[in-house]
Amino acid sequence: MSDSPAPTTVRVALVQVTAGPEIMPNLEQAGIFVRQAAAKGAKLICLPENVSLMVQGRENILARVKPEESHPGVPFFRDLARETGTWIMTGTLGCLLPDGRVANRAFVISPQGEITARYDKIHMFDVDLAGGESYRESATYRPGERAVVAGTPWGGLGLSICYDVRFSYLYRALAKAGASIITVPAAFTVPTGRAHWHVLLRARAIETGCFILAPAQTGIHDGGRGTYGHSVIISPWGEVLADAGEARGVITADLDLSKVAEARRMVPSLRHDRVFEGP
Secondary structure: OOOOOOOOEEEEEEEEEOOOOOHHHHHHHHHHHHHHHHHOOOOEEEOOOOOOOOOOOHHHHHHHOEOHHHOOHHHHHHHHHHHHOOEEEEEEEEEEOOOOOEEEEEEEEOOOOOEEEEEEOOOOOEEEOHHHOEEEHHHOEOOOOOOOEEEEOOEEEEEOOHHHHHOHHHHHHHHHOOEEEEEOOEOOEHHHHHHHHHHHHHHHHHHHOOEEEEOEEEEEOHHHOEEEOOOEEEOOOOOEEEEOOOOOEEEEEEEEOHHHHHHHHHOOHHHOOOOOOOO
């Protein structure tokens, strides 16, 4: 094992895509942007939720998803990590489970093509929005049960997915378990994105003292569903370092990891939890 100190900076990239109803064209689109990100010098590349499939309806999802061991996205991203020599957080792949439900699963893959971590989305997006827009993820997906921090050369990488961002206790747990960077791959709706996306992500960064990397879907998808875009990279102080807007493509930023300790030193709220009674 090397005794060399951990790097104190890393160039990260977020990929923003408009995924459709067929897996292979979506993967090919993602691959183009991952290669662009690597050409820009990124060493950690993150993709959005549902990177391989955005399709309406439980039956359509179940007709297309595959078990992890036969999902084409798994070898695709493993090969891509080896090809580019980068760490990849895949966004999420829908992995069919033995009980007939689906895991909304993110993978972390090393430059050697090894899967170093998996995380299944814990919180299900079961909501009724204005205008008749309704979602019931729990009808198709099985919630995850374990929070995950992956090891990387730059420290702990906490994993979360989309609707998880509304549950701050998960992010505090990730930070306390050693995360200095937390990923939030997402496919936010346009109404909730306009109202809440930046506020939620900045809050999660501020309260944990972590960098937040939130790659997102954008545009109009199968069945007319719209997603908000605005993939963002946020500092531990809550500053937006890069914002992709609504276009497909790649954004990058250089993270100074000393900012994690600096933010936590100035506002040490992770050490100030107290047990209380009530209400």
